[in-house]
Amino acid sequence: MSAKPRPPSSRRNPVSPRHWVSEELFDFWAGRLHPLWTLRRARARLVAREPASADAVTLVLRPNRHFRGLQPGQHITLGVDVDGRRLSRSYSPTPLADGTLAITVKAIEGGKVSQQLAQRAVVGDTFELGQAFGEMTLAPRAGQRLLLLAAGSGITPMRALLRQLDAAGMPAQVDLVYWARRREELCFAEELAALSARHPNLRVQLALTRDPSAPSPRVDAFAFDALGDLTNAQVLVCGPGGFVDAARARLHGQVAALQSEAFTPPVLPDAETGTVQVELRRSGRTLALPRGTSLLQALEAEGLRPASGCRMGICNTCVCGKASGVTRHTLTGEYADEPATQVKLCVNSASTDLILEL
Known part of the structure; x- marks a missing residue:
């Protein structure tokens, strides 16, 4: 009796390089021939750069075939080599018609990755590219009432969403x-004005909080009543943590739904002080880490480099096991004392002594 043939999906292809060479070795040598050739990993090459504002630059990246695409409003994690170390940061790209991705980077004082990208990255540089993540997306439909609120770099996902709406x-x-x-810090001002001129049902307001002639009110004092009835509005908010918190408080109970993404964690008003002992079970180290500081930041301050991505609790790259102890969520202030659970290092701080699977 003949053996039953295996289904095609289970057959090994002896010609495939993944069966006779390690992925790391293949990527190393293939990269010598072409910087985007890899066995499985998504990578991207910088093909153009242009100024976006007084302190920001737009970089156009061409991903390789392993990148699975993204929806407008989603994020990707970019791996950037800085001083011999690979650091990761999250950005919200605008997908362009030719398959490239445009990311806009604001140079932040002391920011190693933002300084590298905004000031020193040159055409031809390559970067590790994570797959898209995030749920602040839209399915455009007639009759929607949308309110988009952006501050600083928070305009980048809004630009992608507006381009999607424009195409529809x-x-x-x-x-x-x-x-x-200030006006010179605005990104995409001309593009936004052109979109508004093309579509009567799109209204764009630029709120300049330090305009010397007529400073605009911040989000907590903004006159939303002037925009009309927002009872059925879907609101999307992106910006620093304090801006997102203020927008939520300002519009609470006044809109149908509100989605938000903050690219800096808010500061808890009653943040805990002192230090706790954090045991890293796999490495056998015990560290005294500060309470009230995210575990990711505290571990990095000790010279460790845990895997990380978005740094705002979305992508799950920094998730690790917590064997015991109490953590506090830096975005909500809630405590978690369950043993043997998963914890996101970027948005949790140590409240008591901890044991982490690191």
Whole structure:
């Protein structure tokens, strides 16, 4: 009796390089021939750069075939080599018609990755590219009422969403309010003005909080009543943690739904002080880490480099096991004391002594 043949999906292909060479070795030598050739990993090459504002630059990246694409409003994690170390940061790209991705990077004082990308990255540089993540996306439909609120770099996902709506004929009534300190810090101002001129149902307001002639109110004092009835509005908010918190408080109970993403964690008003003992079970180390500081930041301050990505609790790259102890969520202030659970290092701090699977 003949053996039953294996299904095609289970047959090994002896010609495939993954069966006779390690992925790391293949990527090393293939990369010598072409910087985007890898066995499985998504990578991207910088093909163009242009200024976006006084302190920001837009980089156009061409991903390799292993990148699975993204929806407007989602994020990707970019791996950048800085001083011999690979660091990861999250950005919200605008997908372009030719398959490239445009990311806009604001140079932050002391920010190693932002300084590298905004000031020193040159055409031809290559980067590790994570697959897309995030749920602040839209399915454009007629009759929608949308309110988009952005501050600083938070305009980048809004730009991608507006381009998606533009391609769909702007079926929704959309208001965008975009906060910046000064006019020269605005990104995409001309593009936003052109979109608004093309679509009567898109209104764009630029709120300049440090305009010397007429400073605009911040989000907590903004006159949302002037935008009309927001009872049925879907609101999307992106910006620093304090901005997102203020927007949520300001619009609580006044809109149908509110989604938000903060690219800096808010500061808890009653943050705990002192230190606790954190045992890293796999490495056999015990560290005294500060309470009230995210575990990711505290571990990095000790010279460790845990895997990380978005640094805002979305992508799950920094998740690790917690064997025991109490953590505090830096975004909500909630405590978690369950043993043998998973914890996101970027948005949790140690409240008591901990044992982590690191």
